Amino acid sequence: MQVAVPVDEAPHAVESSAEPVAAPGRWARARARVRAGWRRTALAAGAGLLLAAAFPPYDLWPLSVLAVAALSLLTFGRTVRQGLWTGFVFGLPFFLWLLVWIRVIGSDAWIGLSLAEALFVTALGGALALTSRLPGRPVWAASLWVTQEWARDRLPLGGFPWGRLAFANTASPYTPLAALGGAPLVSFAVALSGTLLAYLVLLAVRRRTAGPRTAVRATAAVLCAAVATTGGMLVPIPTKGDDTVKVALVQGNVPRPGMDFLGRPMQVLDNHADATEQLAERIKAGQEPRPDVVIWPENSSDLDPYSDPLAYQRIDQAVRSIGVPTLVGALVDGPDAQHVQNEGIVWDPATGPGAHYTKQHPVPFGEYVPFRSVLMKVITRLQRVAHDFYPGKGTGVMQLGPAKIGDVICFEVAYDEIVRDTVNGGGRVLVVQTNNATYARSGQPDQQLAMSRLRAVEHGQAVLIAATSGISAVIRPDGSIESRTQELTAAELSADVPLRDGRTLADRLGAAPEWTVAVLGLLACGAAVLAGRRRAGGSGTPAAGEPLSKVAP
Template identity: 70%
Template sequence: MALPVSHEQPEQQEQPVAEEGPQPAAAAPAPGRRRAWWARTGLAALSGLALALAFPPFDAWPLSILAVAALALLTRGRTARHGAWLGFAFGVPFFVLLLSWLRPVGWDATVGLSLIEALFLALMGAGLALTSKLRGWPLWGAVLWVTQEWMRDRLPFGGFPWGRLAFANTASPLTPLAALGGAPLVTFAVAGSGTLLAWAALAAARARRTDTELPWRTAVGAVGALALVLVGYAVPVPTSADDTVKVALVQGNVDRPGMDFLGRPMEVLDNHATATEKLAADVAAGKVAKPDVVIWPENASDLDPFTDPAAYARIDEAVKAVGVPTLVGALVDGPDEQHVQNEGIVWDPATGPGASYTKQHPVPFGEYVPFRDELSKVISRLQRVARDFYPGDHNGVMQLGPARIGDVICFEVAYDEIVRDAVNQGGRVIVVQTNNATYNNTGQTEQQLAMSRLRAVEHGRAVLIAATSGVSAVINPDGSVQQRTGEMEQAVLNAVVPLRDGRTLADRVGAGPEWVLAVGGVLACAFAATGAVRRRRAERRGADGEREPQRTA
């Protein structure tokens, strides 16, 4: 990757401050500087709110491009410190609105997580300010959005990928790009469109101030931004089936959403067993075709069937009634008394439980408590997480009847490598077992559904979402939703879905493009920061030379 060229190079004629219009802040009186500072802060916050509206349940995806453009304009020509503040002011309202589905846990949890996530946008804001002084800054701005997501997807405690630009564009013209480079490429295209739009707007503003014709930069920027949005239409999304399978997704429902959704022991399990037995009765009556497989959601059994005879018997009774292999989500005792495992278990009507998948990426503070001994003394609410979830050590590829599935559990659908590994290791259809009962009617389920739609396109696979209380869905390999349930209802979805063996380009290249872009963003920031230090040193030397008294003969 070639290093960016500084604005100090002779061939670069325009200076960032000249493009912005207002005079440098240092030339304005102190009250004027304060007003400008607060105005920029307010605009950054409004832009963050606009970005949140691009995501479900609002789904105004064009706002993702406009929000990126706004932050690029606000940080253009600023100092790194000011850029960091603007990024933080952008990030806090963005995440508070996006993650408002956490409110059943508590608004303090929503705000606390939002502040942590906004720190990454603060770092990006500083980077945007630094690289805005480089030639080709729209490119480096787009790269930095990927860098920020790359960091946030991994840190801290394994990261939290919610709020990636790609997840706001799971039903937009940009979506097919996921088949080429996954979510990082979609993010890069969204951000690139936004920064090019900012570049065009700056050129147009300069032309208006100087009463000249619109420069070529305006046309190139606008056309480039539009081209990035539309280029996805040229990307073929593989959908042809090598085989098919008849599936039934059982949504048994819970009696009370919120933190105490499990209710009484056996309650949730009995809901799913009863719904499965109703499916069996409908099959016997000829109302629906007999499925090849049945899929239950995460936590469908609230008791460990291997240690609780009643739970084992109830599951076995329901599976025998429907007469086909069933994927059962269950909480299973871990290797010691302090741990529990979140599993998907293949349950055969003749031989009982067989292969299983254990969730690899438990959610910190939700499914396990880091620094439990220390934090539980300060935050009493953490004591409600009585036992930590023990992570699995292998992917979710399992044989379920005639289908070789790639199982992921709940929030794992947000992590690129977990889903990609399941596909690359042989999963012909992606199954997402999930339990969102804590967050029903908050928008969280819609956001997770959007992620699953992107995964379908990225991997060219049908995606089957089985949820305890909604939203369960059947998603085609092109990302379209074939069927879905509502929330807080008992329902069964019956569908014929394709099984595919081919891999997309995104499957083959893996995380390589993301790492290249992310490291490119870090190098661009380092180059820009080094150039800024050199300029300041040169300015100080020049000032010292001017102050040196002249010698007389």
């Protein structure tokens, strides 16, 4: 006798009907997740490139706001692990493009530094994802940008501040905020504008379920963004000096750009001495007025004038011809046989060398080799750094003729504390002696010029940039460029610049605003961890990775 078995009760029938249906569903969901992950990765990399284009030499500063908004959106509602990946694929292209000028040293140095810097943005991405569900998250996200910059400006080996949001906004509506809270406040305002923009996008995604509370939130976000963006325009920038000084900046140029910019011994020194003597001839002929002081750049003397009689004689001859105190940049031997010092020396036409400033922050792997005994065996190219630069211990406040100047050398202009201590120490005009000949026409001189513009506003002082091969410039206290040179040309700039004794609020507050905002970012991470533990108890909060339309903004 045969027994009829219903199809839905037969074991084989169940397997044959269920398996073909379930498998395609799982595969479809997996493929959708992979496609979504690749899209997010591509968008994050593109946003990093947008941020790089906000910096000089492109100067498209609004892209800095859009890039911040993009990273906020891409990390919103994600897991910390996903946020870390998003931060990495955002940060690596950003630094690779921003720091492309380092390729002249070597592709390994360029890629290695970019990777190291991208790790800080990786941590930022994870922190943004962690805090993305906190109330008031635009503020915490903006604070985390400052936290990331705070860490990157100091670690490792003294830090590397390139790529701060503030340095992309040295001629934008945010710039005047530097006079209140320095570069960190500018970065915070830019980041807050971007995170508020991301918040408004999330509100727009939920417009179908929007209610009165959503409209109120949107209005508040728009008002806060408007204040962050335009508030700086209400900040007064002090520009009037207590008196003035007439300066001449000498850019003598170098034999060739690149790693071997010095050429043969004495060549760079001869270039600057010749240019100074030619200026003296024009003054004697009545073609130009006599300056009160002359400023030569970093490395304008490629030999130690204290130990080399020919270098001493050549500098002294040029300074006597112009007849006014001259700030000379020179490499000086000591304090022992293993070290040299990068100095700015006040050279008087009557008495010769006097006060000097020694660079406080030598550049790792460029001016000294960390762990020299080990790394020199592995990376033979480091042998080009024959002697480590010995760091100075004091500020660059010196009397140069009638002016009390605040001297900083080259990359030091990127470090808040060094410049601020110089101003608070009594400097009445900032001088940046620099040598960018290694990176000529690479974008690096433009990036350093932008930093100097921000420092002018931050401290309310004129900034005088003297460069061996460019860009030399005279910057007014409001950050505007009065005059500048082109790269790889011999040139001189003359100007009457104000000397100021007053200090800005940023000078008085020092690093307090940065520390405050950075700590807020860390506290937000702690609050997010505690909130996550409470949610783990079962509160019905949407899981990380849900579509934006299902997650409350």
